[in-house]
Amino acid sequence: SYRKGGYHAVRIGDPFAAGRYIAQRKLGWGQFSTVWLAYDTQSSKYVALKIQKSAQQFAQAALHEIDVLSSIADGDPSNSKCVVRLIDHFKHSGPNGQHLCMVLEFLGDSLLQLIRFNRYKGLELNKVREICKCILIALDYLHREVGIIHTDLKPENILLFSTIDPAKDPVRSGLTPILERPEGGTLNGGSTMNIIEKKLKRRARRAVANIGVRRDSMGVEAPKPARCLDGIDMRCKVVDFGNACWADKRFAEEIQTRQYRAPEVILLSGYTFSVDMWSFACIAFELATGDMMFAPKTGQGFSEDEDHLALMMELLGKMPRKIAVGGARSKDFFDRHGDLKRIRRLKFLPLDRLLVTKYKFSETDAREFLEFLSPLLDFSPEKRPTAQQCLQHPWLNLRSPDGQSNMDAGMSKLKI
Ligand code: ADP
Ligand code: MG
Numbered sequence: 001s002y003r004k005g006g007y008h009a010v011r012i013g014d015p016f017a018a019g020r021y022i023a024q025r026k027l028g029w030g031q032f033s034t035v036w037l038a039y040d041t042q043s044s045k046y047v048a049l050k051i052q053k054s055a056q057q058f059a060q061a062a063l064h065e066i067d068v069l070s071s072i073a074d075g076d077p078s079n080s081k082c083v084v085r086l087i088d089h090f091k092h093s094g095p096n097g098q099h100l101c102m103v104l105e106f107l108g109d110s111l112l113q114l115i116r117f118n119r120y121k122g123l124e125l126n127k128v129r130e131i132c133k134c135i136l137i138a139l140d141y142l143h144r145e146v147g148i149i150h151t152d153l154k155p156e157n158i159l160l161f162s163t164i165d166p167a168k169d170p171v172r173s174g175l176t177p178i179l180e181r182p183e184g185g186t187l188n189g190g191s192t193m194n195i196i197e198k199k200l201k202r203r204a205r206r207a208v209a210n211i212g213v214r215r216d217s218m219g220v221e222a223p224k225p226a227r228c229l230d231g232i233d234m235r236c237k238v239v240d241f242g243n244a245c246w247a248d249k250r251f252a253e254e255i256q257t258r259q260y261r262a263p264e265v266i267l268l269s270g271y272t273f274s275v276d277m278w279s280f281a282c283i284a285f286e287l288a289t290g291d292m293m294f295a296p297k298t299g300q301g302f303s304e305d306e307d308h309l310a311l312m313m314e315l316l317g318k319m320p321r322k323i324a325v326g327g328a329r330s331k332d333f334f335d336r337h338g339d340l341k342r343i344r345r346l347k348f349l350p351l352d353r354l355l356v357t358k359y360k361f362s363e364t365d366a367r368e369f370l371e372f373l374s375p376l377l378d379f380s381p382e383k384r385p386t387a388q389q390c391l392q393h394p395w396l397n398l399r400s401p402d403g404q405s406n407m408d409a410g411m412s413k414l415k416i
Pocket of ligand 1: 027028029030032034084107108110157239
């Protein structure tokens with residue numbers, strides 16, 4: 001995709017916005033963009049530079065994202081609402097065309113990486129609570145004050161942020177700014193990665209948001225205990241507003257990434273803010289158990305959508321008939337009694353049993369967690385609590401003994 005209309009190829013040391021930002025290394029990419037760590041020579045801080053593909057439709061999407069991010073920033077002058085901050089934006093001309101660029105505050109690893117680094121075992125409930133609080137603060141702000149639906153909440157789109165400022169503490173963070181292009185810097189951030197870049201990558205990985213994360217499993221150096229910010233609260237921010245929409249100007253029918261998609265989206269029954277609450281519940285479950293709550297697959301004689309609906313009902317109980325038959329696509333899946341047409345025998349396993357048997361939660365942990373979680377997984381969107389209501393839930397302020405993942409806690413209780 002590094003061709004006309006596509007990505008912009010970046011070399012380490014490349015200047016942007018008349019030399020204000022200097023590219024340091026690649027942080028990630030999406031369908032529409034590549035994201036680079038850059039050094040802001042004006043503020044002496046590191047920033048994330050999101051460089052959009054140049055074709056018209058991508059530019060359009062970037063303009064929309066800039067519009068949304070600007071409203072988000074305007075309503076949150078103290079930058080305390082757990083949403084990524086847009087610092088600047090500009091156009092950059094390159095051989096593949098003109099690219100819209102967004103300058104965002106530099107954040108750390110995603111929750112997906114955090115879950116992986118924890119070997120899919122689930123985080124301690126105390127950490128799950130801290131992360132949930134941040135996501136809820138973000139959602140409450142986005143929904144109630146800005147009036148937008150994120151529509152693509154998932155662990156990949158929630159990034160941790162480290163409380164060390166790499167520009168102020170280069171030793172601890174392991175980052176030193178590169179101000180010009182090094183000899184032999186590679187194109188595109190390195191399909192043939194050179195030594196400088198490898199070294200930088202290793203240093204930066206060690207540095208960024210190594211909050212209680214075990215990296216040894218990934219073959220990357222484990223952080224030294226002093227670097228492990230275990231005692232510090234987990235904090236994170238919501239990113240990727242490329243698909244966000246104003247609640248009063250919805251345009252897409254099919255929204256959300258498969259596993260985090262709400263039932264009303266599958267059924268085409270119309271949606272609102274509560275679709276984000278469904279995704280949020282799926283994320284909370286995944287953080288606590290290490291497994292996706294729903295991972296539907298196409299099977300013999302049924303579609304991924306139908307499997308998804310079956311999985312939901314197996315875990316949450318039968319969908320009320322009125323809801324099952326109420327969507328524009330209901331007839332594709334349900335008969336008039338509200339039973340799935342092609343998946344006839346459901347294997348019901350209520351969530352509380354699942355948490356206790358498969359994930360070794362204690363009965364108490366399971367009960368308390370589900371008091372928080374279950375209302376969010378209501379098949380009727382209007383019955384789901386809002387982010388504001390969730391923030392009041394006592395579960396968020398419980399504390400279990402430190403240093404135990406809920407799995408360990410469950411295990412030790414079993415042994416007793
Ligand atoms: P897309 O809309 O193309 O999916 P995203 O905004 O999700 O783009 O960014 C793509 C990836 O870049 C993310 O998954 C993440 O790895 C990285 N990234 C995005 N924003 C930041 C940021 N502010 N700080 C650090 N990394 C970021
Ligand atoms: Mg993304």
